[in-house]
Every structure is written in structure tokens, then in C-alpha cells.
Amino acid sequence: MDKSTLSMQDLFKRLNHTGISVDISTFSKACKSRSLSMFEQLYRDLLVRLRRELPAKQLHPCPIDSTVVSLTSKLLWAQGYHQVKLLTCLESGCGATEGSLINFGYDHDANFVGDMLAAIPKNGLGIFDRGFAGLEHLQSAAASKQYFLMRIKSNYKLVFEGDEGLVRVGTGKESGQYRVVSFCDIENRAEYRLVTNLPGKGEWLVRDEEVMELYRQRWQIELLWKFPKMHLKLKRSMTKNENGIRMQLYVTLIAHRLLELVAVPKIWGSKRLDKLRYLQCCMCQEVSYVHWLGKLLVSWRRRVWPLELCASVH
DSSP, X not given: OOTTOOSHHHHHHHHHHTTOOOOHHHHXXXXXXXXXXXXXXXXXXXXXXXHHHSOXXXXXXXXXXXXXXXXXXXXXXXXXXXXXXXXXXXXXXXXXXXEEEEEESOOOGGGGHHXXXXXXXXXXXXXXXXXXXXXXXXXXXXXXXXXXXXXXOTTSOEEEOSSSOOEEESSSTTOEEXXXXXXXXXXXXXXXXXXXXXXXXXXXXXXXXXHHHHHHTTHHHHHHHHHHHHHSOTTSOSOSSHHHHHHHHHHHHHHHHHHHHOOOOGGGOSSHHHHHHHHHHHHHHHHOHHHHHHXXXXXXXXXXXXXHHHHHHO
């Protein structure tokens, strides 16, 4: 979170100045054997607290997507690691992230549909983009007990069948009957085809216009990935081994949850970025090089100059 710390070298220099003797090599070696369990436990504990303090609505959208962090270290490349993919489910009602899945490699998002369906919380609506779409994945999603909303590709064949308004999607054995909602963006000349198991009739009626608005909530997870990459240094790997990178990803998610829970003076604002700027300001007042040097100068003046002159300088 400290904006003045631009690299790991800056961080270790600061720790050494405060009397903590540590260097990058010992830190990297420790990350190979350090247990990941305490980070996972803290991650789960913060999720419970976040849901308790910021309860979601009865049916709330939960966009699901992935982000990729490129690994540029030659040491990681020698181990066969070129990128790491982080998949998660965002509860837009409270800002919590659930079911975070870390994958090293180039596996397609569609391979993790089952894991992401299991991560959808109770009374949540899982919103998937086209990267997760597939006829076999639609079948598994429809068979699950979770509500889902998935955008499908525009080249899927659609055939209206029956009097209930269901549409057969695709052809062959993997085809199935689903509720399909279609709309278009005239300005961008884009067509959207959405498959969902939300009821279109009965007491819990969800109209087509409401389905369209729910899909618009998927953009919230794009903003989620933008924040840690821009402000929490997610794109910079701290270690050169797999276990250390997993810890860094968990620490980033933990920092994101702490920003949702922390309370700052109202004059600073209530957005996540406002809270981060407040914490950065407090960090600079306590541990920045500027204030550290100022304290050294004050102590030097007190040793060399009379106390009356020191008071006039202040």
C-alpha cells in the first residue's frame, strides 16, 4: 500500500534502517517453505466479517472472471512458469471476493466453470462472460442449484421450441433448452445473447430488461482487477518461486478486503481509492524517508544547538 516503496530493494533498505536485518535472498528462500495456510485462514476470516458488516441483498449479482499476471523472471521461466491466472467471484453487494482460484499456465477459463459455480454464495447470481461459455458447461450450470447468467457466442444455433418460451441452444447431444435473452448495442453494433435459469414466470419473475441490467453488473469485476494492478502492485512479483507468488496474490486480496472494512475520516471520502490514499498519507507521516530524515535533523539540532534555538526553528 505504501506508494513511496517502488521496489523490493526500497522495502528492504527501509527495514534495514529500522534495525531489521533481512535481504532479498533470505526472503525468497523463506517463501519456498513458508506455509500458505495462515494467509488462506485470514482471507476466509475477513470474508466472514465482510459479509456480516456489509450484508448483501436477497438476490445479488456475482460477476465471475479471471485476470492474468505475466511472469517475466528468467528463474520462473526456467521452472516453466510464464503467467499466473487468478479467477474469482465478486459479490457486488458487499465487495467480497470468493472462490479465488490460482492457476499457473494457459488453461482456458471454461475449464474452471464447475469450480466457479461452487464459489457462488447463497442467493447469488453468477454472471459469466463468453470465455466460460460452452454447450457442455451450459449443461453443468443448468444442472447446478445456483442461479447463473452466461453470455454465449453469437454463432450458436438457436431454435425456438415449446410454448414456454425456451430456446434450444446448439446442435447435437450437447444442445439443450434454456431461457435466452437477446439484446443489441446499436452504438457499438454488438449483439448479446444471454442464457440464464432465472425464472421468467411465477412469483420470482425476472423480466428480460432486468436480466439485461444484471449482465451490466459484470463490469464490476473488471474494475476489481484494475484496482490491485494499478494501486496494489499486483503486476510486480516479489519472489521467484510458485509458493511466494501464491502468497503475494492472497496478500493482495487481503489488502483489498481490508480497504472495504476500514473506516477513514469522512473528509477523505468513502471510496476504496480514497481509503487507500488516506492510509498512504498516514504511512508517509510515520515511516517515509522524508520524515525519518526530519527526525534525524531534529535530534542533530538538539545536540549541537541550544534548546531555545531549536524551538525557534520549529
